[in-house]
Amino acid sequence: MYKVKLYNNIAQVGLDTFNENYEVKEDLENEDAILVRSANLHDLDYNPNLKCIARAGAGTNNIDIKTCTEKGIVVFNTPGANSNAVKEIVFAGMLLASRDIYGGIAWAKTQESNENLAKDMEKQKKKYAGTELNGKTLGVIGCGAIGVQVANLALRFGMKVRGYDPYMSIEAAWNLSRYVKHDSDVKDLYKNSDFITIHIPLNDKTKDTINKETIALMKDGVKILNFARGGLVNEDDILGALDSGKVSAYVTDFPSPKLVNHPGVIAIPHLGASTAESEENCAVKAAQETMHYLQYGNIKNSVNMPECHMDFNTPFRICVIHHNVPKMISQITNGLSDDNANIENLMNKSKNDIAYTILDLDKKASAQTIEKIQSIQGVIRVTTYQGDTL
């Protein structure tokens, strides 16, 4: 029986994905896997049995990836599973930043006993008027699953669109409309955009991407949208720019007490992925990734380990997480020689400093052999699998 510990509410359809071999609940000890959304796991007390953490969502800044990698814990996310939900709310944010729809609705709610409402509102409405998206320029920083969808939809709104992403994946490039202007220097995007939306992960390199210096490069009155992570935008700098009028609106899915009452801030309580569809997509994908790893050692959509997937055609499998250094495969295969086991299939993949090797054998490796492989310098974790074919 595999134990999967829950750290957040996970959509039921995701939980139903687990079969009878899984115990899935919040109150568990010695868990094999963790399923999480946004809960902060930075102070996690890692139990030695923990093999993987699946983040039902895109951002993994709530997980200590470095420590997980050192301990041989595979961290998964669910790329693209909530991108449509975020794309849609970005447009809600752009529209709310263009006209004072929110102020107008708030005024209308106070008019319950106004017999002259039809007449009065025609006078009042000029207070909430604004501008259109059509013809404006949108700058998209980060053209991944979300950025590409936002860019493509903005074209349908009649916007001119510029994109900046020096690390763009081939898949994302295939999906991006050719009418999106590619900025190889982000300064060009800053200088020419009426709206700027940011869709990149938060990490040490991207923290405070939007700050005093980058804001100074932008157009006067620019509107900035942040549905990625709060730490990407320096709060003091954005508040200063709102006060001076340099930035005319800041739409954020990550409000803080400092931001919420500024008139230029449109604060949304992290609703980007809060749709039934995206919660279900993420939960099912995270559950599948967890099961494929726990049962077969196959890795898909991991942020700290290489993609490595092999059909399970023999009953005995060994998976080794190790450093990406020379002579590892020969040492691992030599380690098997005492058992006289034949390697039916082997796959080795690497990602940065980490490599992963799957070996399918015709017979079960002995406990001594597994210990021997585990003791090879550079080996982080060895896991054995036995069972039905995939």
Ligand SMILES: NC(=O)c1ccc[n+]([C@@H]2O[C@H](COP(=O)([O-])OP(=O)(O)OC[C@H]3O[C@@H](n4cnc5c(N)ncnc54)[C@H](O)[C@@H]3O)[C@@H](O)[C@H]2O)c1
């Ligand atoms: N508000 C929400 O509920 C919500 C939902 C989903 C994702 N997110 C956030 O949005 C982020 C993006 O999500 P995604 O699904 O599009 O991820 P993604 O991995 O598909 O795309 C991220 C893109 O950012 C690019 N990138 C990385 N560093 C960059 C940099 N310095 N400059 C420009 N581009 C850079 C990458 O090359 C990649 O194409 C996530 O990391 C997460 O933090 C928020």
Ligand SMILES: O=C(O)CC[C@@H](O)C(=O)O
């Ligand atoms: O789980 C959520 O509700 C939000 C997820 C979102 O921030 C993400 O990074 O995917």
